[in-house]
Amino acid sequence: MAHYGMVIDETKCVGCYACRVACQNQNNLRAHEAYNHLEEREYGTFPDYTREFLPVQCQHCDNPPCVHVCPTGASIKRPDGVVLVIINDCIGCKYCIAACPYNVRIIKNEGYVEKCRFCIEFVEKGIEPACMTTCMTGVRLFGDLDDPDSEISRYIARNRHRLRQFKGELNTRPRIYYRKG
Amino acid sequence: MEGTYFVFWNWLVAVYLFVAGVSAGCFAVSAIAYFIGPKVYQDISRIGAYIAPFPLLVGIACLIADLERPLIFWKLMLTLQVASVMSWGAWLLLIFSALSFIYFYLWLPERFDLVNLFKKPADHGDDVETASESFLYKLRRRNLKKLKGWIALIGLPVALMVGIYTGVLLGALVARPFWNNPMLPMLFLVSALKTGTASICLYGCFIQGFGGMSQEKMETNKFLVHSLDFVLMVLAIITIFLFIFGLYVSPRSSVGAALLIMGGPYTFAFWGLVVVLGIFIPLCLEIYELLPHFIRQAAMREHNPWISGIITIAVLIGGYFLRHVVVYGGQAAELVSL
Ligand code: SF4
Numbered sequence: 001m002a003h004y005g006m007v008i009d010e011t012k013c014v015g016c017y018a019c020r021v022a023c024q025n026q027n028n029l030r031a032h033e034a035y036n037h038l039e040e041r042e043y044g045t046f047p048d049y050t051r052e053f054l055p056v057q058c059q060h061c062d063n064p065p066c067v068h069v070c071p072t073g074a075s076i077k078r079p080d081g082v083v084l085v086i087i088n089d090c091i092g093c094k095y096c097i098a099a100c101p102y103n104v105r106i107i108k109n110e111g112y113v114e115k116c117r118f119c120i121e122f123v124e125k126g127i128e129p130a131c132m133t134t135c136m137t138g139v140r141l142f143g144d145l146d147d148p149d150s151e152i153s154r155y156i157a158r159n160r161h162r163l164r165q166f167k168g169e170l171n172t173r174p175r176i177y178y179r180k181g
Numbered sequence: 182m183e184g185t186y187f188v189f190w191n192w193l194v195a196v197y198l199f200v201a202g203v204s205a206g207c208f209a210v211s212a213i214a215y216f217i218g219p220k221v222y223q224d225i226s227r228i229g230a231y232i233a234p235f236p237l238l239v240g241i242a243c244l245i246a247d248l249e250r251p252l253i254f255w256k257l258m259l260t261l262q263v264a265s266v267m268s269w270g271a272w273l274l275l276i277f278s279a280l281s282f283i284y285f286y287l288w289l290p291e292r293f294d295l296v297n298l299f300k301k302p303a304d305h306g307d308d309v310e311t312a313s314e315s316f317l318y319k320l321r322r323r324n325l326k327k328l329k330g331w332i333a334l335i336g337l338p339v340a341l342m343v344g345i346y347t348g349v350l351l352g353a354l355v356a357r358p359f360w361n362n363p364m365l366p367m368l369f370l371v372s373a374l375k376t377g378t379a380s381i382c383l384y385g386c387f388i389q390g391f392g393g394m395s396q397e398k399m400e401t402n403k404f405l406v407h408s409l410d411f412v413l414m415v416l417a418i419i420t421i422f423l424f425i426f427g428l429y430v431s432p433r434s435s436v437g438a439a440l441l442i443m444g445g446p447y448t449f450a451f452w453g454l455v456v457v458l459g460i461f462i463p464l465c466l467e468i469y470e471l472l473p474h475f476i477r478q479a480a481m482r483e484h485n486p487w488i489s490g491i492i493t494i495a496v497l498i499g500g501y502f503l504r505h506v507v508v509y510g511g512q513a514a515e516l517v518s519l
Contacts, residue, residue: 065354065355065356067264068264068265069264069265069266069267069353069354070262070265071257071260071262071265071267071268071270071271072256072257072259072260072262072268073260073262089256090250091248091249091250091251091253091254091256091257092248092249092250093247093248093249093267094189094190094247094249095265095267097189098189098190098351098354098356098357098511098512099354099355099356100356101355101356101516102516103516107189107249111249111250112249112250113249170355170356171355
């Protein structure tokens with residue numbers, strides 16, 4: 001069974017927001033809705049100055065707090081690692097929004113909670129997630145973490161010391177790895 | 182997007198947490214009073230039983246209104262998600278409201294007895310009892326005392342659990358530094374009991390009134406209410422101190438969350454309304470009331486409706502604003518940072 005994961009090389013991100021727009025298109029989102037956002041941070045004052053862009057989307061945690069807290073069982077973790085919301089079972093209590101440390105869940109106007117689904121319908125057909133298709137610097141790498149020969153597994157093996165998990169100390173065990181330096 | 186947050190839970194949730202606490206507190210105080218003096222503290226038990234079911238109904242209405250899809254709220258009751266505090270809470274509330282309504286019924290005066298509803302005037306002469314009548318009769322007249330005791334005994338832990346649950350609901354979230362504090366459920370429980378005594382006192386003093394109550398009876402009631410309150414106030418101060426202490430000795434994000442009430446936007450609401458109005462002013466008045474009793478072992482002071490009025494209203498306002506500050510503060514606190 002495939003076990004999907006992603007690597008995000010944040011040093012390559014230039015903050016163009018193309019991934020966000022691609023995702024909105026793919027998922028038919030309204031302008032104010034987004035499944036991924038960029039956390040922009042500035043450090044220092046000019047000329048000793050730097051800034052970073054951190055693309056954040058659902059981390060598809062292996063220990064997902066949003067799934068644990070869901071009172072109706074609408075939030076689920078699939079065997080292939082993808083965290084999904086069964087929208088017919090979602091009553092809109094927003095407890096999962098409170099539980100997610102990454103601030104990636106949104107309420108749709110229809111009254112249910114949604115978030116990045118790793119574009120799973122497309123991935124199953126062999127197409128990449130939308131956020132990867134428009135990125136001009138190739139920030140993201142997506143694939144099967146269970147297959148030791150996949151590009152992503154080899155990348156992770158080679159760069160293990162440079163990769164970290166976002167807010168890993170919360171024991172959410174994210175499936176997205178960030179490369180900082 | 183750092184520094185921006187959106188409020189997904191509004192004051193409806195704060196109201197819900199507050200009134201659920203009032204219900205739990207009323208039930209718990211009523212049951213405790215019943216156990217320490219079923220005869221002596223009858224009035225307190227009775228008032229507590231009268232109040233208990235109703236704030237909770239308002240609370241459940243708020244809770245459902247806060248859902249984005251209120252029409253399918255019943256999906257909550259189709260499953261029990263073992264890992265979800267909210268799922269446990271939904272069932273807990275169901276059990277608690279059932280118990281509090283039974284308890285309420287048991288304390289009603291005899292003329293409201295369901296037996297009366299089923300009794301047909303024509304039946305008076307003969308001894309034939311209908312099945313339902315004899316069942317209700319057994320339930321009611323013969324075993325009233327025993328039943329009250331049992332329901333109080335079962336209901337007391339359930340009420341305490343409801344009080345704790347309102348805090349655990351928020352405290353279980355590792356992502357939210359202002360909520361993820363072991364003292365929060367304790368704080369909510371103490372506050373729940375406090376608002377429970379306050380509403381009993383309020384109802385007793387201003388709605389029921391003292392018509393026909395002897396001086397002595399009033400004094401015994403007042404003594405229990407004030408002593409309970411006094412102990413709870415002291416506990417509340419300790420818990421608040423430990424709550425803030427807990428925030429300060431945790432990682433950076435928690436310290437940041439503590440700043441919300443230590444100079445941040447919720448400072449006044451917390452220190453002014455929750456601590457001074459909700460705890461200190463009532464505590465001083467309690468001490469004023471109880472002092473002669475403690476020091477000179479003399480009788481209590483004359484009943485002064487102003488004092489009771491201020492204490493109860495202040496406690497209730499403080500209790501609400503505690504929930505308000507916690508609900509809004511928890512969302513404003515920055516998520517645990519990297
Ligand atoms: S990132 Fe948030 S929404 Fe995604 S699995 Fe983790 S807790 Fe759930």
